Amino acid sequence: MSKRIGTDGSLLHSLPWTLGALAFSVVPHLQFLPIWVTAIFLACSAWRWQVERKRWRLPPTWIRIVLSLLCFIGVLASYESVSGVGPGSALLAVMAALKLLETKERRDQFVLLFISIFLIMSSLLREQYLWSLPYLMSGVLFTMTAWLRMADARKMSVVQSLRTGGRLMAYSVPLMIAMWIFFPRIATPFWAVPIDTSGATSGLSDQMSPGDISSLSLSDAVAFRVNFPGAIPPPQQRYWRGLVLHRFNGRTWTGNDPSFDTRARDDVDYLGESVKYQITMEPTRQHWILALDMPSEWDRNQRIFMASQQQLARMQPVDQRITYSVTSHPSYRLNNQLSRFSSDYYTQLPGNSNPQSVELAREMRASADSSETYINQVLRKFHQEEYFYTLQPPPLGNDPVDRFLFDTRQGFCEHYASAFAVLMRAAGIPARVVLGYQGGEINPMGRYLIVRQADAHAWNEVWLPERGWFRVDPTAAVAPQRIDEGRSGAMFDGIGASWGLDAPSEFLYQITMTWDALNTKWNEWILAYGPDNQSKFMEWLGMDDPDWQKMMLTLVALVILLILIISVLLIMRYRPPPKDEIARLYRKFTVAAGVDPAIGETPLSYFARLTKEIPELAGAADDITSLYLDARYGPSEMASVKALQSAVTGFARQRH
Amino acid sequence: MQQGNTLEKLPLSGDKLKVALVAARQSLGNIILGKNSEIALALACLLARGHLLIEDLPGLGKTILAQSLARVLGLSFQRIQFTSDLLPADIVGVSIFRQESGEFEFQRGPIFAELVLADEVNRATPKAQSALLEAMEERQVSVDGQTHSLPSPYFVVATQNPSDQIGTFPLPESQLDRFLMRLELGYPNEENERALLTGTDRRQLLAEVGPVLNPEVLAALQDAVAKVHMTDPLIDYIQALVRFTRESPDIETGLSPRGALALVAAARAHAYVESHSGVFPDDVQAVFASVAGHRLKPASSSAYRTPAELSRYVLDNVHIP
Numbered sequence A: 001m002s003k004r005i006g007t008d009g010s011l012l013h014s015l016p017w018t019l020g021a022l023a024f025s026v027v028p029h030l031q032f033l034p035i036w037v038t039a040i041f042l043a044c045s046a047w048r049w050q051v052e053r054k055r056w057r058l059p060p061t062w063i064r065i066v067l068s069l070l071c072f073i074g075v076l077a078s079y080e081s082v083s084g085v086g087p088g089s090a091l092l093a094v095m096a097a098l099k100l101l102e103t104k105e106r107r108d109q110f111v112l113l114f115i116s117i118f119l120i121m122s123s124l125l126r127e128q129y130l131w132s133l134p135y136l137m138s139g140v141l142f143t144m145t146a147w148l149r150m151a152d153a154r155k156m157s158v159v160q161s162l163r164t165g166g167r168l169m170a171y172s173v174p175l176m177i178a179m180w181i182f183f184p185r186i187a188t189p190f191w192a193v194p195i196d197t198s199g200a201t202s203g204l205s206d207q208m209s210p211g212d213i214s215s216l217s218l219s220d221a222v223a224f225r226v227n228f229p230g231a232i233p234p235p236q237q238r239y240w241r242g243l244v245l246h247r248f249n250g251r252t253w254t255g256n257d258p259s260f261d262t263r264a265r266d267d268v269d270y271l272g273e274s275v276k277y278q279i280t281m282e283p284t285r286q287h288w289i290l291a292l293d294m295p296s297e298w299d300r301n302q303r304i305f306m307a308s309q310q311q312l313a314r315m316q317p318v319d320q321r322i323t324y325s326v327t328s329h330p331s332y333r334l335n336n337q338l339s340r341f342s343s344d345y346y347t348q349l350p351g352n353s354n355p356q357s358v359e360l361a362r363e364m365r366a367s368a369d370s371s372e373t374y375i376n377q378v379l380r381k382f383h384q385e386e387y388f389y390t391l392q393p394p395p396l397g398n399d400p401v402d403r404f405l406f407d408t409r410q411g412f413c414e415h416y417a418s419a420f421a422v423l424m425r426a427a428g429i430p431a432r433v434v435l436g437y438q439g440g441e442i443n444p445m446g447r448y449l450i451v452r453q454a455d456a457h458a459w460n461e462v463w464l465p466e467r468g469w470f471r472v473d474p475t476a477a478v479a480p481q482r483i484d485e486g487r488s489g490a491m492f493d494g495i496g497a498s499w500g501l502d503a504p505s506e507f508l509y510q511i512t513m514t515w516d517a518l519n520t521k522w523n524e525w526i527l528a529y530g531p532d533n534q535s536k537f538m539e540w541l542g543m544d545d546p547d548w549q550k551m552m553l554t555l556v557a558l559v560i561l562l563i564l565i566i567s568v569l570l571i572m573r574y575r576p577p578p579k580d581e582i583a584r585l586y587r588k589f590t591v592a593a594g595v596d597p598a599i600g601e602t603p604l605s606y607f608a609r610l611t612k613e614i615p616e617l618a619g620a621a622d623d624i625t626s627l628y629l630d631a632r633y634g635p636s637e638m639a640s641v642k643a644l645q646s647a648v649t650g651f652a653r654q655r656h
Numbered sequence B: 001m002q003q004g005n006t007l008e009k010l011p012l013s014g015d016k017l018k019v020a021l022v023a024a025r026q027s028l029g030n031i032i033l034g035k036n037s038e039i040a041l042a043l044a045c046l047l048a049r050g051h052l053l054i055e056d057l058p059g060l061g062k063t064i065l066a067q068s069l070a071r072v073l074g075l076s077f078q079r080i081q082f083t084s085d086l087l088p089a090d091i092v093g094v095s096i097f098r099q100e101s102g103e104f105e106f107q108r109g110p111i112f113a114e115l116v117l118a119d120e121v122n123r124a125t126p127k128a129q130s131a132l133l134e135a136m137e138e139r140q141v142s143v144d145g146q147t148h149s150l151p152s153p154y155f156v157v158a159t160q161n162p163s164d165q166i167g168t169f170p171l172p173e174s175q176l177d178r179f180l181m182r183l184e185l186g187y188p189n190e191e192n193e194r195a196l197l198t199g200t201d202r203r204q205l206l207a208e209v210g211p212v213l214n215p216e217v218l219a220a221l222q223d224a225v226a227k228v229h230m231t232d233p234l235i236d237y238i239q240a241l242v243r244f245t246r247e248s249p250d251i252e253t254g255l256s257p258r259g260a261l262a263l264v265a266a267a268r269a270h271a272y273v274e275s276h277s278g279v280f281p282d283d284v285q286a287v288f289a290s291v292a293g294h295r296l297k298p299a300s301s302s303a304y305r306t307p308a309e310l311s312r313y314v315l316d317n318v319h320i321p
Helices: A015-030 A035-054 A061-079 A085-102 A106-125 A132-151 A158-182 A340-345 A355-367 A371-384 A400-408 A413-426 A474-478 A480-484 A488-498 A506-527 A531-541 A548-573 A579-593 A603-613 A615-633 A641-655 B002-009 B014-031 B036-047 B062-073 B088-092 B126-138 B190-198 B202-208 B215-226 B232-247 B257-273 B281-295 B307-315
Strands: A222-227 A239-245 A268-271 A275-281 A295-298 A304-307 A311-314 A322-328 A331-334 A431-438 A441-443 A448-452 A456-464 A468-472 B051-055 B077-081 B093-098 B103-108 B115-119 B140-143 B146-149 B155-160 B179-183 B251-253
Touching: A015 A035, A015 A085, A015 A106, A015 A132, A035 A061, A035 A085, A061 A085, A085 A106, A106 A132, A132 A158, A158 A548, A222 A506, A239 A311, A239 A456, A275 A506, A295 A304, A331 A468, A355 A371, A355 A400, A355 A413, A371 A413, A371 A456, A371 A474, A400 A413, A413 A431, A413 A456, A413 A474, A441 A506, A448 A506, A456 A474, A531 A548, A579 A603, A579 A615, A579 A641, A603 A615, A603 B281, A615 A641, A615 B232, B014 B036, B014 B062, B014 B202, B014 B215, B014 B257, B036 B051, B036 B062, B036 B179, B036 B215, B036 B257, B036 B281, B051 B062, B062 B077, B062 B115, B062 B155, B062 B202, B088 B093, B088 B126, B093 B140, B103 B146, B126 B140, B126 B155, B179 B257, B179 B281, B215 B257, B232 B257, B232 B281, B232 B307, B257 B281, B281 B307
Parallel strands: B051 B155, B051 B179, B077 B115, B115 B155
Antiparallel strands: A222 A275, A222 A448, A239 A431, A268 A331, A275 A322, A295 A322, A304 A311, A431 A456, A441 A448, A456 A468, B093 B103, B140 B146
16 A cells, blocks of 8 residues: 555546636736746646646645745746736746645635636736726636536536526626726825836837838837817828937937926917817826827826927826827917027037038038028928838948938938938028827727827927927928828738738728727726716716715615625525426426325325326326426436426316 | 246346346235235345344234245245244254264254244244344354355345233344334235135145246346435435434434435335336335334334334324425
């Protein structure tokens, strides 16, 4: 006899459910966790499964201790911390996997199911996409089903367990909605979880060095979405101002970190009509806020301010999706006066860089009779000479503007904006580069504008006396369609190609647009439900001066009420277990026969008495009695509840 | 005879077993007239591997029933007449010194038959009684330090006469518990009695009846009985009955867990004998008086004196789930 005995295989039928529930809950985390966590999870799951199947022994305690220590050290090494969403979920996933190695009985599996519920919920700390909701709901449903499979000693079919699990979840939906509506949102949550900032940032870079990168990838990730209550401005006006770059070292354009500038707004004279809109911006982890050129009013709730050079920025970086409203004036006049100091600053070029370009600029300016003519000549040069718009320009090396203007003549917006600014400054015209987005695509499903990362753009602002700073887009001179049409054509070519299609597919376009519209609604209605919207909603519901105590009290009262309602519904819904359906049919039969069975009278003796009292019932009663006996006391394969049901129903109808 | 011969050639499938059982029941019914339910009970008792106690007045066919059971079931048969001077050695056997071999040789007693009829078991002294009862329980005997197995199958059918009280040693409750069932035969009805009077002599009839079963078929039958289906509601019913015997003020000692097991085994066997799809409440009720009767002790204040009355009282007061 061996001293240690292997597993008895008693978990064989429930273990797949536990493993499935764990897998369900770990999967949303895996893409954010180091690869070895996935490996550990898969290895432990496979190991535990083999242990159960082959009746192996579970690993001894010392192995488990060593493994736990190693994993803990691994998490520490990967994150240099054990707090926060990343290390926390990594630890949870790893420990759940290791817990498998000491799972002996049902109780351990319950612990694992608790962990998977926790893991499922913690994935919301990372992101709250539209698809998260159905995925997490099905995760919870699966875990509930696993629970039922384990807890219920009676042999339930999988479908039955699933149905019961679904029903339990359905009961919790009203509670869920009530909590979502009434749980007090606080602007700076005291339960704040350190946000994972290690992930890649997307959005505008705060500097520009044309020629360093030799290709621009077209990311179709959404940068922001814009809702216009009124008409959507035409493509030519859709310049989404971001940040301004004004320092040039011969290679790279840089700007300043945003700082509050009280005069920035006063420098603008707003002309013409205003456009009001609402922007929902994806997280960038940067301070810049985008708005249509030129913003006049903006959302103070989001702590947005205007920095120098009329850049909008926010106090905290945008590390969550935010929604803000802005009013802009497409026509405006900026800085009629420019101080001598500023004028010098905006015409500065580093001493000995790009000499050819500086020379060219001086020649052209000398031959032009005014600055305006000169600007037009430069634009015409881009337009008429052999300059090409391409997303894969050759690298430029030293003196990139010279190389671009005289040799390669290929580039995208950054190249043209940089070259244009250099040509202006060399001719003594103050100029700077503006980074932002241009264009955007109207979603026909939702009547809003989607601006993607691929719409990122760079253009220039030049200053002329009498006109102030005004926008010049040299890229428009090279590739007007880039401005008129936006980049969407190119983008959907890409999508089609990745699906193996050559041309943009109308069907795919429809799907993408519908999905985006759904996402927008989700952002608008669910995720945007923050402190402001909540207190607005509370006021609309009739709560005076809503504060968190009132909401909490309402929530508690509502939860108690809902639980009461659900309990009453459950009590009303209660049906005795199905085996009693047979007993119920038999009772129906005795009631229809009109003779009450005595206490302790067996079906056969009742039948004998019944046929003595009412002999004409003998035939039907005989059938029903034997069907009943087989159904209730025979093996289940002989039970024919349907036959009994039809016999009893027929009998009852006849007796009436 | 013919049935016996055909049986030997047939594979022992479920249907064949049932056919054999029906034939055995018929044979028994031909000899003992009008006692169908008692025959079913006696068969059920043997199929449940239990021993049978028949308690009734003399002349009601106790011995004939035991003999015909042995005959029809194809078992070897021995009869031990219990008397007050019966010694254990008379039952079990003795070791005799053989001069020619110079060794003791064990002379098997009558207990070494497959079916033993212990007639008027209450007439012998407790010492002789316990020799039999121990053998029944252990299915082996120990003599002079040597253990001898009893044959298999092994049945004891004991009879006792309830009316004789003088000079008898009634079996104590603990000994009665060794018998799965206790049967009362009772008088035959008019019609059957007339057939009995006019028909062939029973002993002659018995001699003409051949074995219908054999030990192999019997073993297969016993295995099949253990597999008879029993549903939850029926187990609920048995538990309710047992609980009632323990809680009722009319009953001093209720059914023990062994008694409950006996009830389950007997009900299964009865369901098999009656060809039911599973154990029905009717099976439980049919065996209840025989199985529980001798295990229940009425309270001194109770109006129900006899085992039959007491059993009826229990059955009439427990709901069938």
